[in-house]
Amino acid sequence: MTSSPTTSRPATVADGPSPLDGVDTVLADLDGVVYRGRAAVPHAVESLTAASRTHRVGYITNNASRTAATVAEQLSGYGLTVGEDDVVTSPQAAVRLLADAVPAGSTVLVVGGVGLTSVLEQEGFVVTRSADDHPAAVVQGFSPDVGWADLAEASYALAADIPWIATNTDWTIPQERGTAPGNGTLVSAVHTAVGRLPVTAGKPETPIYHAAVERFGATKALFIGDRLDTDVVGANEAGLVSVLVLTGIDGAKQLLAADARSRPDFVLGDLRELSQPYPQVVEHDEGDVHVVTVRGASVAVRGGTVRVMTPGPDPVDLLRAGAAAVWGTGRAIYGLDIDPALHPDG
Template identity: 50%
Template sequence: MSTPTTATLLPSSGTLLDEHDVLLLDLDGVVYVGADAVPHAPAALRRAVEAGHRLGFITNNASRPPETVAAHLRDLTVPAADEDVVNSAQAAADHLALRFPAGSPILLVGTTGLRVALEQVGLRPTEDRHEAVAVVQGFSPDLGWRQLAEATHAVRSGLPWVATNLDATVPTPGGPAPGNGLLVDLVARAAGRAPDVVCGKPERALFDAAVQRLGAERAVVVGDRLDTDLQGARTAGLRGLLVLTGVTGVRELLAAQPHERPTYVGQDLRSLEDAHPEVVVELADGTATASCRRARVSAGPSGLDVRAEETGPDGLDVLRAATAAVWGVRDAGTPWGAEVVTAAVTVVEGALRTSA
């Protein structure tokens, strides 16, 4: 006998633009990668603005000030005002400004964006750990050994330590590269302790600030990372759209834990203009079977069985069904070994290539 269950991926009654008033967008891997726009992203965002939606850009990247980010977006023909950009450097600076009086020297381990954020709240960036009252660390592609060593000495001395974010990687045109989280981890391992505070995603501070700034009533978070964008959406009580233009691929999506799962999945930002289909899951005898329109996937201890008469208008119905089936069987406690996951990824990626 089968038992119906609720898929984590949810349907939309209309398009995502119909159902939401504000789009809270990650940048790297969603809108652009490096200097270049993600294909279709600028046009999709222009159409959203023309339809009356507001855009907020929330990023963990603390290397550039909001004005520079907004100018980059405008160069890519994305509608963006300076105040639409909210980053983790601002959140870190705000946190420190609440704790220390104006003019306090803060050891800066980062670059221009973090320096500007500190100065805007009245704090004084310094490179001298002997005068600093706290340490703040954000991503910089030019961060070197001497800066990391200075940070380590300051942290070991007991100074409060704030990290803008813990992203393990950043997207680049050549693929993922080391991010701030790995650099923070170097200091943590050398100093023997973790940061006292992390201000970026998946913490909800950035999302709350963006919702308040934009006056959002029905915001949707759009991101490419499960552990920051989508986990942050859940933390903030918002729905989240995962786009497959950045870090997260099929393997990562199938392995997603409940606290980081998206509400919707799309190829790219054009999926904001789609009505997302219902996915129905049934559990029976240790196997989960999920149906998404005319795609049907069963997942169990022996692997995946995929039957797809059609892959859907955007080619993702097999992925949606497989995702829901794998999540369902794993959540039910059915053994799901690494070799089965690998086989599942192969099957789903093959179906996606066939539908492309």
């Protein structure tokens, strides 16, 4: 599921506050939330612009190959008002970890591109590409130019048992021609050689979220993402309000299968719903059948069977009801007989 027919509508007795109520800062992932490929996600720019009138809005990216200024320029091209300081990158989170691990001004072996080296140099670290320079730490981030020789130098340097920090460990990275291997695959290659794992700064680990909260002075922040295993898990672990928007990677099947760590506080069809009253889940029993209702959509649970009673006019409401029903069973999705109408995306 990648979009919703949801339009603006008045609140009903089954609606609660909007996701924006009670928070002072909105943090957004990029790919799948703000844009897909080169195009802005429908309704994203308008909705985030509206949110910025009443909330601090910032952007978080795991992509270590680009600088914050480059990201801000791209977002500005879609019509958002974004400056360099509005973007928090995984290299920025990584340098915070590095500052706690080695003395200021240390020589650091870098695997990655300008998005990483520029941040390290700005903070006063000396960048090297060679283990022969006896670096105090290794920092690894994605760049399409990373090759075997770079990974080998990192492996040689890590033989000295120095700190190793990865900007992120995303297994894949979206490209115009499709999905390509991400930094996680490159980190895995070094891990195989050295037999240990790095400390990670980016999603789903919490340092990047903490960096954003500190940067924007947030007292209660909301994070919007399109992936459960990185965006939502990380936001939950960092104590942020988590939002899954169904305009990117994860859809109905992934949501229904979500474990406790990766269940979002809100599920939105698109970002128009960010400022709209959010529907409440209403539950009751009819004999041995447990009924879960969200607005006009109802799902029945009996034993190990989950069935749609009333689909309602909005497929996102049906998904919300279905997710609440499945999660409430305390059982894995694969151990249940689930109505295929709940996950038409497969």
